[in-house]
Amino acid sequence: MxxxxxxxxxxxxxxxxxxxxxxxxxxxxxxxxxxxxxxxxxxxxxxxxxxxxxxxxxxxxxxxxxxxxxxxxxxxxxxxxxxxxxxxxxxxxxxxxxxxxxxxxxxxxxxxxxxxxxxxxxxxxxxxxxxxxSPAPGGTDVPLGDLGGLARRIALQVGGAVTIEDPDSRVLAHHAESADLDGIRLRTVLTGTVPEERRRAMDRDGFLRELWSSHRVLHRRAGPDAPERMAVAVQAGGERLGSIWVAAITGRPLQESAVEVLRDAARAAAVHLLHHHSRRDARQALLLDAARAVLDGPGAGTLLAGYSGIPADAPCAVLAVGTPGPVDDGRRVRLERQVRLHQPRPGRGSLVLPADRGVLVLLGGLADRPATAAAQAADFGHRLATELSHRSDAPVLVGLGPVRARLDDAARSRHHAELALGGLLFGRPGPEGRCATVEQVADAVALRHLLEALHDLPLPVRTSVSRLIEQTGPPDEPRKGEPDPPAMLYAYLRRSGALGPAADDLGLARTTFAARFQTRVLKPSGLDVNDPDARLLAHLQLRALRHRAEEH
The missing domain is CATH 3.40.1390 (Udp-n-acetylmuramoylalanyl-d-glutamate--2,6- Diaminopimelate Ligase; Chain: A, domain 1)
Structure with a gap:
């Protein structure tokens, strides 16, 4: 060479x-x-x-x-x-x-x-x-930013199939002199991303960690179900820019010089990937600004249509996707990645954007008939909730916003979608109810709103719950063993004043619970369990405290 x-x-x-x-x-x-x-x-x-x-x-x-x-x-x-x-x-x-x-x-x-x-x-x-x-560009016949040309040049020199991928395993360019590829390589090229199960397997065996921790070319020999393959990270200034992957064409070994070719190619690829990322990031930033303007409302649908290709004058809908519990940056990134990979999507264009509780999905170019468009969005939402829940460590919930006639009106759909997601998160639905419209979870949405208002509402008197917490501290989640008094009271109220079922929920013997309930709950709180208004107020206050703790 x-x-x-x-x-x-x-x-x-x-x-x-x-x-x-x-x-x-x-x-x-x-x-x-x-x-x-x-x-x-x-x-x-x-x-x-x-x-x-x-x-x-x-x-x-x-x-x-x-x-x-x-x-x-x-x-x-x-x-x-x-x-x-x-x-x-x-x-x-x-x-x-x-x-x-x-x-x-x-x-x-x-x-x-x-x-x-x-x-x-x-x-x-x-x-x-x-x-x-990064190395200075020059000395090759590949124009700056031509990732396709770079992939073709590498493929010719190593005698295999090449993909150049971003740090999230999305294919930026590929080339192979033959279509005789293994199944994983073929799926990667056709879908534009490494299959999720393959990525998880490489995570488990430490291959990706090893890839990003050095500049070495990683080499795996051919196995019964996989051809010979190599990979190298492309990095500069401590920044992960992407990676280059090579797989042997079925029945042909890679060239003996493949390791050297990949090592040198990774250095050259740095400038091409920097060029690509800076331009992609600029376009993405403009697209996100336009999308945020539309979803926050009022925004110019025509401007977003120009950046995204989503029709401005066709029906659209917004879905809010989230999981129970606090959503940190790591969980949000994983959820966004899973949603982006979920196919097929209805309509003639879509966007996925990060949000406070997870991600928002804007579906555009839906069917002209409102009933058909609503069915398209609902079907996608149910599939999304079901399939992502199976692949995640927590249930994935989807709030469905109503279909709007134009992209300009997407903010109204987004508002209802987030209300519906809030109701789902509050209500803890089962597997059959992980996707809903705001009408379907209206009671949960209203109660959640009421509890949030109640938490910040100053009361002019000390209530039974106030007295109980002053002596015992705020409520914890119910647990087996020694539940605290607020947890005991909450279990009792949830069971409509039935001591036996409340004891069962907390894993206590019924006689033990009944005795402790009198001495540790009723005596310090002064709650009149025969007064329905007192029970209602106590239940609302405890529910508000628990809701605030779960939100944070």
Whole structure:
């Protein structure tokens, strides 16, 4: 193999123009007096640090500098004196102020880059660091960003089928000189993602952990059910950019040089994947902004249609998807991934967006007849709840929003979908009731709303529950052994005042429960169990406390 085929030299000085080719959509180039200025390092600038000396070839990311303050011009002049390659400031909306900074940068002889409004500092710094530390492009006949061409070149050199994937195992490009592929490879290419069961198996045996923990080419010999295959991670600046996978064509071994080819290809792929990700992230940010505007309402359906391809004047519906308990970032990412992979979806376009309780699914281009469109959304929601619940460690619940005539009205569907999801989460439905409209769970929605209002409502007197909690503490979940007094009272009220069933729920002997209920609950609380209003108030207060604890 030609030694320069994959640009094996990572030491060649990069330029500002080359850097912007990789991460251009993340920044606005306000001034670029020296496009070919070398770029050697990245520095996050802190104005409280002591002044540094020469910064030849440095990109200064000025997170703490206000671009509207005089400190911004001072930094540009100091950067020019230190021969810094560029200064990155946050976005500037004032045209006159931007012109003043642009002129200061030109006089200083340093580039001025402004962070794109949709990009956060962590994402921008990560992308810039990866771009600075990745090999410089050049030395190949593959144009920058041509992942299909890169996959084809690798496939020809290793003699196998190639997929280039993002960190979430979605296929970005693939190539094979023969259609004689193994089943897993064929499914991966046809569906655009690695099959979920295959990904779980690689998680269990530690293969993915090993892949991302090094730059080594991982090699697995052919087995009874799988061909010879190799994989290598593509990383730069500590950022996971993607991976390259090679599988042997049925009946043919991979070339002896395949390991070397993949090792060098991973270095070359870094710049191509950076180029791809920065542009994809820019498009995705614009799409998400337009989708949020529509779902929050009022938003321009035509704008979202232009970004997404979802018809603006066709029926649509929103589904809210969630799981019981707190939803942290990890659970939300897993749920979003599962929903994205769930196919087929009805209509002529859809979007999946993260939300507070899980994810939102916008189904667009549904059938023109309202009844048919509602049936499409309901069928998808029931399949989604059933299949994802089988594959998850917790039940997956789906709130169905009503069908709306146009994309402009999606916010109303979203509101009802989230109310329905809230009712499902509150009511803890069984397997047959994991997907519902707000009408189907109206009582649970109303009670949940009432309990949330009751929790924040100051009461002018001490109630029986207040007195009980003052002496014993707030209620815990019912448990076997020694339940606390609020839990005993809650079990008693849930069983409509029947001591025996309440004792059974808590795993206590009935005689033991009856005795403890008198001494540990009724005596300190002063509750009159013969007063229906007192029982109702106590039940509502305990339910409100438990609901708040479950929400947090």
């Amino acid at each position: 030609d030694e320069d085929a994959w640009d094996s030299s990572a030491l060649r000085a990069k330029t500002l123009a080359g850097l912007l080719a990789l991460v251009g959509p993340l920044v606005e180039t306000a001034a670029l007096p020296q496009p070919q200025a070398p770029v050697r390092r990245l520095e996050v600038f802190d104005p409280l640090d002591r002044p540094a000396g020469a910064r030849d070839g440095t990109v200064l990311v000025a997170v703490g500098v206000d671009p509207h303050a005089a400190a911004a011009e001072d930094l540009l002049r100091a950067a020019g004196d230190g021969r810094a390659a560029a200064v990155v400031l946050r976005e500037v909306g004032d045209g006159a102020r931007k012109d003043a900074l642009r002129e200061a940068a030109r006089q200083a002889g340093t580039a001025l880059l402004l962070r794109a409004a949709w990009a956060g500092w962590p994402e921008l710094i990560t992308a810039l660091r990866a771009a600075v530390e």
